[in-house]
Structure formats: structure tokens, C-alpha cells
Amino acid sequence: MIPAGPPPPTAVAGREVAAERLTPRAAGKAGENTAADNHPRHNARSNGELTAEEQAKVQELRARDREVRAHELAHLAAAGRHARGGASFSYERGPDGRRYAVGGEVNIDTSEVAGDPSATIAKAAQIRRAALAPAEPSAQDRKIATQASAMAAKARSELAQQQRDANIAGATNQNAYSGTNEITPMIDLLA
Secondary structure (H helix, E strand, C coil), X not given: XXXXXXXXXXXXXXXXXXXXXXXXXXXXXXXXXXXXXXXXXXXXXXXXXXXXXXXXXXXXXXXXXXHHHHHHHHHHHHHHHHECCCCEEEXXXXXXXXXXXXEEEEEEECCCCCCCHHHHHHHHHHHHHHHCCCCCCCHHHHHXXXXXXXXXXXXXXXXXXXXXXXXXXXXXXXXXXXXXXXXXXXXCCCC
């Protein structure tokens, strides 16, 4: 079998956070804590009691987990068919033994639509919306939005060139039908 060509370029929208990175096999299904992760025997303390400091850390991790998941869900919802798979997360294990999402990403197809500048313009607009969809876009998100704007500008330029070429071809054909390249003089008469 001959490969269809290189995969389309993708951009990663999301927050970059230094944290324990789990492989899909180790993480289970993306975005879900497994039963083993939340089982009491995996908790940091066998009696289930946490110090005030540990409880504060758990609250902080829970808030971060909600923020990260909402951020990536916003990217996914806005990216539509241009998203390549679901969101992937990086996790940190809290003092309670549970895993909390502390970073995430969504892969988005950022390739141009070959031979169709109008479709490329529409796709670039959707990519830009997806990159800026979260309430607080990251630096990486803003970079992708800028790249999408550049892709749209290039496609608009290509579309304008196609229209100019079509107008020139139409004008050339018009002159060919008239049999002359001269412009007919006109006289304005005023009464």
C-alpha cells in the first residue's frame, strides 16, 4: 500500500504546564480517573485524613483540573471537524492519591485546503476561533490564532489573484469576439 502522503500539519492548542506526563496506557482513557487511581489503598494516607496543607493542595488541584478540562473542551467544541482526536492531559497526583489534570492539549489540523482559497479562508477562521475559544487563551493558543490569520491572508491573496486572472481572461475573450482591440468612442449630447 502506498501512503497517501505526509499527514497534514497540526497545531497544538492548550496550556503547557510542567507536570508528570502519563502515556495513554498508564493514564487510562483521556480525562478519566480510573477506579484504581481513586481506590483508598492508593491514597497517601491509609486512614484518609489529610493535613490542612494537603487539603489546600487538593483544593488547588481540583480547581486546576476543572480549569484545564474546560479550557480543552472549549478548543474541541470550536475546532469541530478540524480537531484530530480528543484532548490529552498531563496529570499530577495529589496528596489524596488521585490524579488531577494540570495541563492539556488538543491537536488541530492546520493544513490549507488544496486548490480552494475560499475553503482555506473558512477553515482558517474556524482554527482561529478554536485557538481563542477558552476564556483565557495561552501564549500557544494566541500563536496558533496568529498563524491562522496569516493562512487566511495568504488565501485571500490567492483568491484575489484568481479573480484578477479571470477578469483578464474575460476581457481578452470580450475583445476577441468584437474583432477589435479598440474602444468605441462615445459622444455625450446635451439638449
